[in-house]
Amino acid sequence: MSTDPLPRANIKDVAREAGVSPTTVSHALNARGQVDAETRARVERAALKLGYRPNRNAQRLRTGEAHMIVLLSSMPFAVAGGPSRLGFMMEVAAVAAAAALDRSLALVLAPPMETGRVPMELLDVDGALVIEPSAGDANLDYLLRRGLPVVTIGKPAEDPAGGAAMPPYVDIHSGQTTRLLLDHLHAQGARQVAMILGSAQRNSYLEGRAAYLDFANAHGQAPLLSLVDEVKGENGGREAALAMLAAEPGIDAFCVPVDAFATGAVAAIVESGRRIPDDVMVATRYDGVRARTSVPPLTAVDLHLEEVSQQAIALLFDHLRGDTATRRVDGPAAQLVPRLSSARRS
């Protein structure tokens, strides 16, 4: 949070780099006026080197064309794709796209790519919403380097390297949400609660981990925590749960915020010959298709993503208009959605 984002290169920077006048830069890049091929090539190289693009904001304001914003998930395909496809990101997308259109913003969708990273440089956007970025997220870094307005859903993880300024965000209170789930499992009678989290430097994991260690300490329980690489998806959750159950057979509940990992944990519990919830309870975070269609259905939380999405678009709209005073918006508190997976043993 110590330095400002890199200022965006302007037409004068390109002119200086190419050794020509700003008018020549404009003509060269817009195929107008008389510019010889060699000069045009030199200008194009300079523009590419400096990451210059014409001020589309001004163009769009003049033509009445919609500003373009992009919605990005920081999660890899293994946890955000597949059966989670109808999940968190798309729920945000549906509300955010409508809220954006109401403000003459066009929302471009950049879902996790099975084939690799999002080709951000092709998307000539005016701003971005990024869902729960981890530290060093390449797309977020690209956007901040370009000096584009960015809002994140969930507090951005602080980059230990401390490169760019932290973008404004909607706080979704990941620590409180984790406590809500853990306290519920305890109230239902669980006394050996294990936790599976992602290993990425993602703020929700950091807050979740701190909440779990506090919980274990408060209840005099040894922490049973496993961190799993997100790219392993369901099977990562399954393998972690199998290993934990083998090492500590007395585990009577799993708190698994990542729903793909929770699906894997459910499989592991069943494989180990245990019953849900009678032997082991399970709770996850996002109340999506995975939680609802699990057998038995999983206790989860309502994150009020409709309100979160609307807050995020409103915040991004302010920043696009140059009103950058608000750095943090207080999102709604999550509410428990208790289901059969954590029903108290009779």
Place this chain on the structure above:
Amino acid sequence: MSTDPLPRANIKDVAREAGVSPTTVSHALNARGQVDAETRARVERAALKLGYRPNRNAQRLRTGEAHMIVLLSSMPFAVAGGPSRLGFMMEVAAVAAAAALDRSLALVLAPPMETGRVPMELLDVDGALVIEPSAGDANLDYLLRRGLPVVTIGKPAEDPAGGAAMPPYVDIHSGQTTRLLLDHLHAQGARQVAMILGSAQRNSYLEGRAAYLDFANAHGQAPLLSLVDEVKGENGGREAALAMLAAEPGIDAFCVPVDAFATGAVAAIVESGRRIPDDVMVATRYDGVRARTSVPPLTAVDLHLEEVSQQAIALLFDHLRGDTATRRVDGPAAQLVPRLSSARRS
């Protein structure tokens, strides 16, 4: 299908209308060169009148910027929004956005708007995917008038007025899908099968209706068909089912392809004191959150939307590149997903 779409106004048309040279039009609209205020205003009025926009395609090809396509649902908010939000359109969107990015296309999401119609004129897109358009769909008409490449998912309804050429489409075989559901209900023992469809001029309804009338005729059953305005949403389905059950108490199954209407029909059956599936079976089309989380879960079909979405993006990509030979792509056949709502009485 008799006439070509209106040709898009070009810079020469604007120049003629404004009584200036094409170069002056270019300078006026791009704020370049010396153009006096009065001439600029005249050019802007002419451009507005003719619906002219600069050839962004050429600009984008030159700059390497992504082409923009928009995904539109033709369904009103009452059936496509709310609990259906994670539904058909968003499932298509997730796959289509990734398939589009693989081809350097940016997918803009235009979900059904609670506050009214999509402000299409603000979205400077290069092409569009439209889901199951009804006859006279305002967004589709706008796109075709602009001469933009459009692909529809599901055969477009033929406009009785026969205005524009029919866009190319991915056939999702709505007649076959309806037959699949009806034959299943019959095989499960249903002998008085009622049907609830939307009243819009949407091809899936027209094919579904024809399939139902054939089915009723083949089984010597009087048709029990109700057409409901989509804007009525769940309650439209509920009221239709209540009225049908009152008029024909012997109904032992409902085939309700629109999932929001199916949710309403389930409520009506329970309200009437009947049990599902023992007294009345229910089947719907889209296997989404509504079908899966209904009590009991609803028999539906797997439309293979992942494959459909990829076919649609590939077809649109061909048309964007000028390869317009293919007018129809054969989508995958739907597969039955039998659930408790149509389990045979023991």
